[in-house]
Amino acid sequence: MRNALYKNISICMGLGGLLISSIVCFVYYSIQPTFYNYFWISVIVFSTVISVFCGLWIKNIIYYAYKDPLTDLFNRRYLYEKLESELKRLNRSKTALSLVIIDIDHFKRVNDKYGHLAGDKLLTRVSEVFKANSREIDTIARWGGEEFAIILPDTDSQGALKYAERLRKAIEKSEKCFGVTVCIGVATTDKPIAIDILFTEADKALFQAKLVRNKVVGANFPLCEI
Numbered sequence: 001m002r003n004a005l006y007k008n009i010s011i012c013m014g015l016g017g018l019l020i021s022s023i024v025c026f027v028y029y030s031i032q033p034t035f036y037n038y039f040w041i042s043v044i045v046f047s048t049v050i051s052v053f054c055g056l057w058i059k060n061i062i063y064y065a066y067k068d069p070l071t072d073l074f075n076r077r078y079l080y081e082k083l084e085s086e087l088k089r090l091n092r093s094k095t096a097l098s099l100v101i102i103d104i105d106h107f108k109r110v111n112d113k114y115g116h117l118a119g120d121k122l123l124t125r126v127s128e129v130f131k132a133n134s135r136e137i138d139t140i141a142r143w144g145g146e147e148f149a150i151i152l153p154d155t156d157s158q159g160a161l162k163y164a165e166r167l168r169k170a171i172e173k174s175e176k177c178f179g180v181t182v183c184i185g186v187a188t189t190d191k192p193i194a195i196d197i198l199f200t201e202a203d204k205a206l207f208q209a210k211l212v213r214n215k216v217v218g219a220n221f222p223l224c225e226i
Contacts, residue, residue, distance in 0.1 A: 096157070100163070102150070103183045107146035137154070156190075187201040188219070205219040
């Protein structure tokens with residue numbers, strides 16, 4: 001009954017020999033399609049295709065602006081913007097914020113022994129361990145080279161140190177990470193301080209950890225006291 005009452009009009013759009021969009025309209029048999037019907041349907045199809053392509057284009061721009069292409073983690077640019085936002089939120093939330101900086105021990109040895117492709121693979125595998133051991137609200141970023149940084153909202157110094165120790169053990173025990181270990185520096189604040197201060201203190205803690213290797217060190221300065 002339905003087929004007896006309706007007929008369809010199909011408008012397709014291709015690009016480079018590939019079908020990229022199509023619209024099928026059902027009309028009564030008593031209605032005779034005109035040139036204007038086809039014209040406006042074509043306009044709708046074209047507008048839809050343009051909207052989809054623009055959306056994908058913008059999505060790709062945002063992705064490459066804020067993501068590290070190798071590890072699929074956030075990059076340094078996004079890290080700073082997110083940290084600035086989280087520090088401003090401290091005034092309202094009355095909670096603590098922690099910053100964790102991680103460095104892979106003897107990363108150059110992996111590159112020298114196995115090659116740079118193996119080094120890249122190690123970075124991606126370490127990133128996967130970070131993701132598996134973090135919360136959705138945590139922001140994980142590749143800070144540069146073999147260094148990573150993680151923002152821990154609503155996390156005091158004790159919680160951040162426990163989290164960092166969990167990451168250290170997870171990397172140490174992982175069979176996919178070429179047997180490497182990591183050093184971790186942690187800084188915590190409950191005040192909206194300057195980003196550079198928080199990074200500097202976390203970096204100082206990381207430096208102390210690197211003197212020993214395979215170590216977690218927390219920053220010890222007044223703004224870290226919760």
